[in-house]
Amino acid sequence: MADTEETAVLEVSSECKSSVMKKQDSKDTDIMSNCSTSLEGSVVASPSIESFSTLPDQEMSEFGLDTRDLQVKVDNPQKHLDTLETYITFRITTRTSRAEFDATEYVVRRRYNDFVWLRQKLVEAFPTHLIPPLPGKHTLLAQLDRYSKEFIIARMALLHRFLNRVANHPVLSCNPSMKIFLTAKPSEFAIHRKSRQGLLGRMSSSFHNLAAVYMMRHQSPEFDQVREYVTTLGEKLGSIDKISQRIQKERQEYLYELHQMHPIFTLWSASEPELSPVLLAMASAVERNAQAQQHVLVTFTPNIAQPLKEYLLYVEAVKESLARRDSVQIEFELTVEELKKKRIEKEQLMTNDQLTGPVTPNNSGGFSIAGASLWKSAGEVREDKLQKLAQAIPQLVKQVEENQDKVECANENLRADLERWNFEKKSDLKKLFLALANQQIKYYEECLSAWEEVLPDVKGGTESTSSSQCKPVQITS
Incomplete structure (x- = not known):
């Protein structure tokens, strides 16, 4: 077991694999179990909380003593084994006192691509705001290490930082997509993910591409200095x-x-x-x-x-x-x-x-100007x-x-x-x-x-x- 914790982030146990082979009818919806089946039907293996599935103690204590009206925490990675892919999800815990939320606490699971969706929605809604960055997607050469302990911990910390920066922003945090991301159940969230890009987003993309070929006539010294x-x-x-x-x-x-x-x-x-x-x-x-x-x-x-x-x-x-x-x-x-x-x-x-050239009537009932029929x-x-x-x-x-x-x-x-x-x-x-x-x-x-x-x-x-x-x-x- 110690070797597993050192070499891999999450490993599916043999008991979990055999349960899938037997196609048991029971669906365990507890996302914190060591061996469960997610709502999407993928097999889940989760480490114990005592290993590395939570954030450092300092950030945990800060989350408990936080007085903001919107608090978010990303922790507890889980490895999902689907029929077509294997991926990692993270637990997102939200505590809020804002009136637009129906409850004061939410717990959902999101994968990296869901964070990408959220950031894209924020860019579409607020193209002139500074949207915090996401950790870079793993390269082809690094795919072998994408389930390593170090890689998952580093990604989890950066996703936690990204989400807190959005939550601390007075404008970005009020976006409806942010609320959906923090509160929606898997089936509901899947519907929002499948929705197409809005007209405003497509227009913003077209003008963003235009900026690469069009030279502005009136440069802004202020923003040129920032650049x-x-x-x-x-x-x-x-x-x-x-x-x-x-x-x-x-x-x-x-x-x-x-x-x-x-x-x-x-x-x-x-x-x-x-x-x-x-x-x-x-x-x-x-x-x-x-x-x-x-x-x-x-x-x-x-x-x-x-x-x-x-x-x-x-x-x-x-x-x-x-x-x-x-x-x-x-x-x-x-x-x-x-x-x-x-x-x-x-x-x-x-x-x-007056138009250049004489205007004369032609046989078709119109007029000809310098040889042209009108x-x-x-x-x-x-x-x-x-x-x-x-x-x-x-x-x-x-x-x-x-x-x-x-x-x-x-x-x-x-x-x-x-x-x-x-x-x-x-x-x-x-x-x-x-x-x-x-x-x-x-x-x-x-x-x-x-x-x-x-x-x-x-x-x-x-x-x-x-x-x-x-x-x-x-x-x-």
């Missing part, structure tokens, strides 16, 4: 991430060397009785150094590497929000240009009282165009005003979110760097303590050895 800042921040964090990965690789190699050094001192002590205390003390110090190094390797990913990668994703989320804001401005500028063209066309029609007179054509322009221009004027309001709202929304993000970023990066500093201090203190304890044995051993070697020989007659 430059997040680009620089992303480059710095990316460099730190690459260097950290190289350091981790070197630490693994160093740990391997320490493991090779320990038995050398131990075996040496067996063949050197006089140096045995010194050699055993050295072996003990090497072992303690290896343990300290192992602790650094284990804690580095969840405490430093994972939050660092998350902020790289956050930088990309800020860039996406800036691009969506640009698409709103592009829509406004395109409408202004269209209005300008219509007004120029109207002025040209008003100033040109069924209407030039004056009638001009009047029709003027009439259409008279209808189109006011509509464009109204659309320009509406789009200008959208630009102003987009600027205000993004400005408020960026201010909130900057405050949060300072706090998070400070915690990240403090964790890194404390980790290194603790590591070097453990190593220093190990070697300091060796010094008395080494000094005593060398002095006794030298004294035995320099002891004068007494010659008796």
Whole structure:
């Protein structure tokens, strides 16, 4: 059982597999059982809560003492074995005092793709807000490790952080899709998941694609400065991430060397009785150094590497929000240009009282102008165009005003979110760097303590050895 906890997150027991083969009629709906069948019919295997299925004690205590009107917690992963796929779900516990909720507490299960659905819905509903990022989807090369303990714990922590950021947002947390995500039962939630993308979402996507090929005429210095800042921040964090990965690789190699050094001192002590205390003390110090190094390797990913990668994703989320804001401005500028063209066309029609070329009747009863046959007179054509322009221009004027309001709202929304993000970023990066500093201090203190304890044995051993070697020989007659 211990090996299972170390090598895999969730394993289906043989009893659970045999129950599926026998096709028992009973459906256990308790999602917390060690071997149950989910509402979708997939076999579930869950670890004990005492293993790793909950968040760290600090976050658990914070959840219990939380006074917010909307509290969410992501924990307790479960592995589902379906006929076509295997996937992980997470328990989401919600406590709320908001009037729009029918109850004060909800417990549901969601998989990673459900979180992706929620974020997409938030982007569609609030394209000019900063939507927090999700942890990246596993790559093809990492699929073999997607059910490992480390991978699931890291993903669970990031999903918990994503959901709490949405819950803390004064606008995003009030979205109907957020309520559905937190409260809907599996059958009800499946219906909402199957609903197609709305018209507003498709329009936002089209304008987002347009932003890639259209160059804005009026750049915003304020948001251009933000774009430059997040680009620089992303480059710095990316460099730190690459260097950290190289350091981790070197630490693994160093740990391997320490493991090779320990038995050398131990075996040496067996063949050197006089140096045995010194050699055993050295072996003990090497072992303690290896343990300290192992602790650094284990804690580095969840405490430093994972939050660092998350902020790289956050930088990309800020860039996406800036691009969506640009698409709103592009829509406004395109409408202004269209209005300008219509007004120029109207002025040209008003100033040109006569068409170029003589107007003569033809055999079919129409008119020919410079060799072209017309069924209407030039004056009638001009009047029709003027009439259409008279209808189109006011509509464009109204659309320009509406789009200008959208630009102003987009600027205000993004400005408020960026201010909130900057405050949060300072706090998070400070915690990240403090964790890194404390980790290194603790590591070097453990190593220093190990070697300091060796010094008395080494000094005593060398002095006794030298004294035995320099002891004068007494010659008796």
